[in-house]
Amino acid sequence: MADPIALALREQFHSAEQQRETSTVGMWIFLITEVMLFGGLFTAFSVYRMSHPAAFDQGSADMEFWMGAVNTAVLICSSFCMAMAVHSAEKGKNGRLAFFLILTILIGLVFLGIKFTEYYLHYHDQKLPGIVFHDTSPDAAYVQMFFVFYFLMTGLHAFHMIIGEGILGAMLFRTLLGSFSERYHTPVELAGLYWHFVDTVWVFLFAIFYIPGAHMK
Amino acid sequence: MATVTLFEPQSAPAQPRLNYLTEKTGLMSWLFTTDHKRIGLLYVFSITFFFFFGGFFALLMRLHLLLPQGWLFGHETYNKLFTMHGIIMVWFFLIPSIPNTLGNFVLPMMIGAKDLAFPKLNLLSWYIFMLGGMTTLYALVRGGVDTGWTFYTPFSTSYSTSFVITAAVGILIAGFSSILTGLNFIATVHRMRAPGLTWFRLPIFIWSTYATSLILVLATPVLAITLAMIGIERIFQVGIFDPALGGDPVLFQHMFWFYSHPAVYIMVLPAMAVVSEIIPTFSRKPIFGYKAVAFSSMAIAILGFLVWGHHMFVAGESAYAAMTFSFLSYMVAIPSAIKVFNWTATMYRGSVQLDTPMLYAIGFVALFTIGGMTGLFLAALGIDVHVTDTYFVIAHFHYIMVGGTVMAFLGGVHYWWPKISGKMYPEFLAKLSALTVFLGFNLTFFPQFILGYMGMPRRYAAYPPEFQVLNVLSTAGASILGVGYVVPLIYLMWAWKYGESAPDNPWRTTGLEWKTPSPPPKHNFEETPVVTWKAYDFEAQKEELHLG
Amino acid sequence: MSQSTVSVKTYAFTLIGLLALTLLTSLLALVDLGNFSFIAGVAIAAVKASLIACFFMHALYEMKLIRVIMAGGMIWFLIMISLTLGDYLTRGWMPYPGK
CATH class of the missing domain: 1.20.5 (Single alpha-helices involved in coiled-coils or other helix-helix interfaces)
Incomplete structure (x- = not known):
């Protein structure tokens, strides 16, 4: 049998260490492109929030605050499980790795479930810009803009979550195939980085969308 | 002493050695290749196609403008012509031009690596690029886009009836290709350098390409999200940028130019990279002030992000923001000037040889200087108010993009052609066409400076009769320029098949890419080189290079 | 090589810290702080994000x-x-x- 490390080492690299470090660097660079992608939306949101604070607070008051807060906690727990999955991979404990990956995936699904319930409630309240939007306040145009950004940003985030679920599924599959070991588990680490990053984005989304108007209910 | 082992004397081997072109053959071996050299060539073919496509639109526009009232097209068609010219040239030629072709080809060799860090990602990047290109061409076939390449709102989101979303999707897709290439280059330069190749031993080409890659990964995502927002606003008619719906069109301009101004440096930094290789080679001298040139690349990349507001001086931007952006725009002139001075100083007292690549490089320095200086006019608030949206702007950025980037691209193609194809091109014809390009270019665009200063606005399909002489001159220049571009295409293809075999190091220069056979074997080097010399150290390699 | 494994204890403390900050930010949100509630929310989010980056994402150890x-x-x-x-x-x- 060939050494699994030798098999995993691509021909352009000299050593497993060089390969791991390069992949990690590549992933982090990818993550900063994600920072800039969401950053564009954060910038636009900030500009409009600064110009129309009252309308944006009013929009924020229409959020399902506790669902958002619980979802934040849910996502943090999934991040913890992901961290534990990477930890298990580093120790070469494949059973535990699979267990934590499954847990991460399930908690991620809980998050998406809560998120889509919220979307449904907004639809029910006629707060879905472009499809059905009803608001009687004088600032209706800007309340609608708040919701445009809400759906754009949480939607983009949810899209990243769905992709993340797919990646974690692939990692689980490879774990069960026995592709990872104490010496080679870079893909799990990279998937973890991506998952934690998506978590981080949500932490900010919670802060800008749910918090400012929560006291107005 | 031990450093010379890789260099083979220029004698033909007894039996033809396998190289990256002959190692595998057949269409599939190209479509599924992960070899950076082959992917570089795939990009060469693709962007050459897009270049002549976009150039054809330019030629049609110039023909139309022969007569003051225009004579070939209706106004709406003219709008679509300049839009498609801009979109294709910017995103499907200029942005990928040097980094994805020459960069892909020589970057790993210059740092003594077998390949880029992520070869599969590199191939994926080409497929994504082609998908983006095809989507954009589909928009064109369906009827084109008339917003201008800048997609200004609210015209693009509420009023235009053309295929804005399809084109935007095409550009967005191509953007991901840029991101992946940038990411690949950064990771490669950080982690794949040959033993002994420290940062300050790197050729300037690597520094500039690295700086370009930083811009690619930091700016392109913002373009992606901005185009996505345009699409959302257009589909759902919800307020993001449209003032009628509570949005702010100036915010679109902020976000668009946050990408598109740095994008100018994505185009010109690689051109500077190529010129920084050619000039030392044909002056037989190390580049003057290595560190200054290296750091000025980084400075341009960083400062380039701080100046985007100068596109919005008359758009309703605050006067304080305008002053800040004006000041910061002046700052970019400093690293740019450092480069020009250092190239000139490199040539000074060198043994300058006027081979074809050097002609292009000198042409670049001259035209870039004019383009850069007129950029300072535009960064000045008062003058900018006068010349905003006139042909002065058109002339300015064509001096940078065509006079700068295309000249350097052609120079680079000639410079590395022996390495890429293993064949020499016909020198006399090449020199002749370099001169044709230079003359044709100036005849096309210099009159446009005057036209713009006299007040001829850009993007108009007609103009007052008193501007006709200058417009006719410009059209004549464009025809000459067209010939100047077609001739190299023909003789380079001819040379690929019938040209004389090229030696490993035809220019007798120092870079690592010349210390491997022409064309190189699949993994570039038979064994990983160990670098103990500085870049452009002609003195140290005097013996080896047979320099008298 | 930065393969230094972060201990489970560190992860657990990070988790507790993150959940505590989520609780804190949720409770703060119920009080009317005017514009400050937006700023406070973003500030706490920044602290949480750095905790995730430093420990879960190993930024401190890489x-x-x-x-x-x-x-x-x-x-x-x-x-x-x-x-x-x-x-x-x-x-x-x-x-x-x-x-």
Whole structure:
């Protein structure tokens, strides 16, 4: 049998260490492109929030605050499980790795479930810009803009979550195939980085969308 | 002493050695290749196609403008012509031009690596690029886009009836290709350098390409999200940028130019990279002030992000923001000037040889200087108010993009052609066409400076009769320029098949890419080189290079 | 090689810290703090994000280059948002409409 490390080492690299470090660097660079992608939306949101604070607070008051807060906690727990999955991979404990990956995936699904319930409630309240939007306040145009950004940003985030679920599924599959070991588990680490990053984005989304108007209910 | 082992004397081997072109053959071996050299060539073919496509639109526009009232097209068609010219040239030629072709080809060799860090990602990047290109061409076939390449709102989101979303999707897709290439280059330069190749031993080409890659990964995502927002606003008619719906069109301009101004440096930094290789080679001298040139690349990349507001001086931007952006725009002139001075100083007292690549490089320095200086006019608030949206702007950025980037691209193609194809091109014809390009270019665009200063606005399909002489001159220049571009295409293809075999190091220069056979074997080097010399150290390699 | 495994204890403390901050930010949200509630919310989010980056994402334990990349991303985002907001904030400063 060939050494699994030798098999995993691509021909352009000299050593497993060089390969791991390069992949990690590549992933982090990818993550900063994600920072800039969401950053564009954060910038636009900030500009409009600064110009129309009252309308944006009013929009924020229409959020399902506790669902958002619980979802934040849910996502943090999934991040913890992901961290534990990477930890298990580093120790070469494949059973535990699979267990934590499954847990991460399930908690991620809980998050998406809560998120889509919220979307449904907004639809029910006629707060879905472009499809059905009803608001009687004088600032209706800007309340609608708040919701445009809400759906754009949480939607983009949810899209990243769905992709993340797919990646974690692939990692689980490879774990069960026995592709990872104490010496080679870079893909799990990279998937973890991506998952934690998506978590981080949500932490900010919670802060800008749910918090400012929560006291107005 | 031990450093010379890789260099083979220029004698033909007894039996033809396998190289990256002959190692595998057949269409599939190209479509599924992960070899950076082959992917570089795939990009060469693709962007050459897009270049002549976009150039054809330019030629049609110039023909139309022969007569003051225009004579070939209706106004709406003219709008679509300049839009498609801009979109294709910017995103499907200029942005990928040097980094994805020459960069892909020589970057790993210059740092003594077998390949880029992520070869599969590199191939994926080409497929994504082609998908983006095809989507954009589909928009064109369906009827084109008339917003201008800048997609200004609210015209693009509420009023235009053309295929804005399809084109935007095409550009967005191509953007991901840029991101992946940038990411690949950064990771490669950080982690794949040959033993002994420290940062300050790197050729300037690597520094500039690295700086370009930083811009690619930091700016392109913002373009992606901005185009996505345009699409959302257009589909759902919800307020993001449209003032009628509570949005702010100036915010679109902020976000668009946050990408598109740095994008100018994505185009010109690689051109500077190529010129920084050619000039030392044909002056037989190390580049003057290595560190200054290296750091000025980084400075341009960083400062380039701080100046985007100068596109919005008359758009309703605050006067304080305008002053800040004006000041910061002046700052970019400093690293740019450092480069020009250092190239000139490199040539000074060198043994300058006027081979074809050097002609292009000198042409670049001259035209870039004019383009850069007129950029300072535009960064000045008062003058900018006068010349905003006139042909002065058109002339300015064509001096940078065509006079700068295309000249350097052609120079680079000639410079590395022996390495890429293993064949020499016909020198006399090449020199002749370099001169044709230079003359044709100036005849096309210099009159446009005057036209713009006299007040001829850009993007108009007609103009007052008193501007006709200058417009006719410009059209004549464009025809000459067209010939100047077609001739190299023909003789380079001819040379690929019938040209004389090229030696490993035809220019007798120092870079690592010349210390491997022409064309190189699949993994570039038979064994990983160990670098103990500085870049452009002609003195140290005097013996080896047979320099008298 | 930065393969130094972070201990389970560190992960657990990070988790507790993150959940505590989520609780804190949720409780703060119920009080009317005016504009400050937005700022406080974003500030707490920034602390949470750094906890995730430092411990879950191993930024503290990785090679220096990773921290440079991270800082670079942050700085570039701040460049974009601050220069853009700078324009909007200074629009009313001159006594002419629109400037």
